[in-house]
Amino acid sequence: MLLSYLPILILVLLAAGFALATLFLSSALGPRRPSKDKLSTYECGIDPVGSARERFSVKFYLVAMLFIIFDIEIVFLYPWAVILNSLGLFGLVEMFFFLGILLIGLLYVWKKGGLEWTT
C-alpha cells in the first residue's frame, strides 16, 4: 500500500533537491557585479511603480473564498466518483441535485458581479 506512494516521495525529494542545488550553485559559481538597475525590483522589465506593500483589493479575497467553496465541492465529488458505477442512476441524480444547488450559487455570484474584475 505505502509502496505506491514511493514515486511521490521520490518526486518531492527530486524537486526539493533541484531547487536547493540551483540556489546553491548559482550563489557559489555565479559572478556578482551588482548595479543599481540589477538590484531594483523586477517588474516585467519596466521601472517599478508604487510600493509593493500597499493594500491589495478585496477582490482577491473574494476569488480565494469562492475557490475554497468549489474546492470543497470537489472533495465531495471524489468519493462519489469512486463508487459511481455501483450506485447507478440514483447516485447520478443525487449528485446533479448537489451540483444544481451550487450552480444556483454560481449564478448568484455571477449576477452580483462577483466574477467581474473591473468595477
Next chain:
Amino acid sequence: MTVIQVVFFLVAAFTTAAAFLVVLAKNIVHCAIALVFTFFGVAALYVLLDAEFLAAVQVLLYVGGITILLLFAIMLTSRISARGVRVMNEQVGMSAVVVFAIFALLAIASLKGFALVGSPPPASYATASLGRLLLTTYVLPFEAVSILLLAAMVGAIILARREREKD
C-alpha cells in the same frame, strides 16, 4: 524499528519543525509559507495511517486553499507584511507550562487509552465505503452541505460588497 516507523519519525520531525517555524518566524509571510509545509507533513501522516481520503482532502483544501486564503488575508491587511511580528511576550513562561501539561495529558491518554484493533481496511475500500455512506445513509446531510456552500457563497459576496463600498 521497521521502515514505516523510520518514515513516521522523519515525517513527524519535518512536520514539527515546520510548525515551530510557523509560530517563531518574524515575517508573517514566512509563517504562512511554513504552514504549507506543516499541512503537507500532516497529509503524509494521514497516508501513513492509511487514511488516503483525508490525505487528499488535506492537500486539496489546506495546502491548496486555506494557505492561499491566509496569504490573501495578509496582503489585504495594510502594512502587516512589512512590519515584523512580535513572537514572544511576557506570558511565554506561563504558556510553556500549559503546553507541556496538555502534551503530557495527550501522551498519557494516547498511551493508555488507545490500542490497535487489527489491521485497517485497504484505503481504496475506505474511500468507496465513505462515498457509499455519504450517498445512501447520509444523503440528507450530503445535500444539506450544498445548501451550506450556497450560504457561504452568498456570505462571501455580501462581505466583499460591504468592503468594496468602504474603499
